[in-house]
Amino acid sequence: MEGRLGSGVIVIWNVRGEIVYTNATPEDIYIDILKRTNIIGNLEMHTSQTIEWNNYSIFVDTIYLDDELYGIANIVYREDRIDYYRYLAYNDCMTDLYNRNFWEHMKSGDIQPLNCDWYTIILIDVDNLKNVNDEVGHGRGDCVLQKIAQAIKSSIRKTDIAIRYGGDEFIIILPAPYEKFGPEKVINRIRAKVAKINIDESMQMSISAGYAMGKGWGNLEDTANRADYEMFREKKAKKQLLTMLDNADINDIKRNVEYARERLNKAIELYSVDCLDSELLLKMSRELDELIKIYMGIIKDRNNRMD
Numbered sequence: 392m393e394g395r396l397g398s399g400v401i402v403i404w405n406v407r408g409e410i411v412y413t414n415a416t417p418e419d420i421y422i423d424i425l426k427r428t429n430i431i432g433n434l435e436m437h438t439s440q441t442i443e444w445n446n447y448s449i450f451v452d453t454i455y456l457d458d459e460l461y462g463i464a465n466i467v468y469r470e471d472r473i474d475y476y477r478y479l480a481y482n483d484c485m486t487d488l489y490n491r492n493f494w495e496h497m498k499s500g501d502i503q504p505l506n507c508d509w510y511t512i513i514l515i516d517v518d519n520l521k522n523v524n525d526e527v528g529h530g531r532g533d534c535v536l537q538k539i540a541q542a543i544k545s546s547i548r549k550t551d552i553a554i555r556y557g558g559d560e561f562i563i564i565l566p567a568p569y570e571k572f573g574p575e576k577v578i579n580r581i582r583a584k585v586a587k588i589n590i591d592e593s594m595q596m597s598i599s600a601g602y603a604m605g606k607g608w609g610n611l612e613d614t615a616n617r618a619d620y621e622m623f624r625e626k627k628a629k630k631q632l633l634t635m636l637d638n639a640d641i642n643d644i645k646r647n648v649e650y651a652r653e654r655l656n657k658a659i660e661l662y663s664v665d666c667l668d669s670e671l672l673l674k675m676s677r678e679l680d681e682l683i684k685i686y687m688g689i690i691k692d693r694n695n696r697m698d
Contacts, residue, residue, distance in 0.1 A: 399467035404431055406460055421466050424449070430464060483555040485533060486540035491557050498611050504552060505608075509567035511574050512611070513602040514618040515543070515581070516626060517559035535596055542584035546577060562615060574602040599626040651678055 400421050403412040408431050415421040425431045428444050430451055442449040450465040481502075483490040496502040517539055524532040536559065543553050543561060552564040565573060578600045585596050601621025605614030 399465050402464045402466065403454075404462050411461065415466075424466060425464055431462065486537055486555050488540050488544070488561070489552060489554040491555070494554050494556060494562065494611075497608065500608065503608065505550075505564070505566045507566045509604065509606050510614075511565040511567075511602055511604050512614045512618045513563040513565065513574055513578060513600060514556075514615060514622045515539070515561040515563070515578075516599045516622055518597040518599055518626070518629070520559040535594070538588050538592075538594065538596060539585065539598065542581050542588060546580035546584055551577075562618075578602070599629065601625060 400415040401413060402410060402415065402421055402425060404410050404425075410422060413421065422431075424444065424447060428442055428449065430442065430449065439452045440450075442451060446468060448467045450467070452463050454461050454463055481489055481493040481496075493502065497504070517535060520532055520535060523535055536555075539561065540553070540555065543563065547553060547563060547565075550566055554562040554564075556562045563577065565577065581600075582598065585598060588594060589596055599622050601618045601624065603614050603617035603621065605611065605617075
């Protein structure tokens with residue numbers, strides 16, 4: 392049977408019983424089904440109804456187009472229908488990731504999608520989503536969730552599992568084996584995708600993430616809790632940094648930038664050209680970069696608050 396999962400075959404006919412549209416291939420089979428069930432030919436009697444016939448479910452209704460009455464039938468093969476309902480039960484309609492119900496059935500052992508003992512769980516939380524919902528609206532918040540899900544899906548393997556755990560939290564399950572530092576690489580890929588979306592679509596999204604390794608599918612909950620703890624530590628560190636920046640005197644930060652730049656320039660003068668990649672110079676350069684980022688971040692934040 393052709394047609395998309397859950398939508399089945401569509402047949403539309405007029406009051407004369409003439410087929411005006413169908414996506415059926417081959418169409419004769421499905422038109423014959425409608426005739427056998429006496430659906431075509433009794434157009435005036437149709438209101439919304441479902442007819443079960445052999446292995447098919449037929450959803451029938453009437454519509455008006457240009458003041459003319461038409462019948463419309465959606466014919467779904469029952470196995471497709473079961474797959475469709477299973478899809479609805481386990482997938483989040485907003486992000487098209489697996490949903491919390493899928494996660495709960497994994498924990499209970501009803502679903503065992505992966506054939507391995509070891510795995511890594513990454514827990515991701517969208518930063519400041521509540522503020523987005525409150526200040527811009529839930530429509531914008533939904534868009535943020537969809538974009539984050541898009542970044543997640545494009546950053547993982549086909550064998551990995553991505554779940555919208557609920558609200559602004561996502562779970563990613565990476566089955567073993569995974570290369571060294573694999574979870575960090577996945578998280579960094581997601582951050583990079585989010586940063587690109589921010590630039591391309593003028594958005595301001597960020598995530599906090601943590602991960603933990605587990606063994607045995609009976610320990611999913613414990614592993615997820617450990618990943619959640621690591622995510623919370625990152626989120627807490629971010630809040631502490633933001634508090635520090637809010638309380639920072641911009642002139643002090645500027646003086647620190649100038650002092651770090653002066654130290655770096657003097658160090659470069661003391662070292663030969665061959666030593667410019669020394670560990671000390673690299674460390675001083677990174678410190679200067681971080682100070683400049685903090686300084687520019689304060690300037691940008693204060694400008695945004697003034698707008």
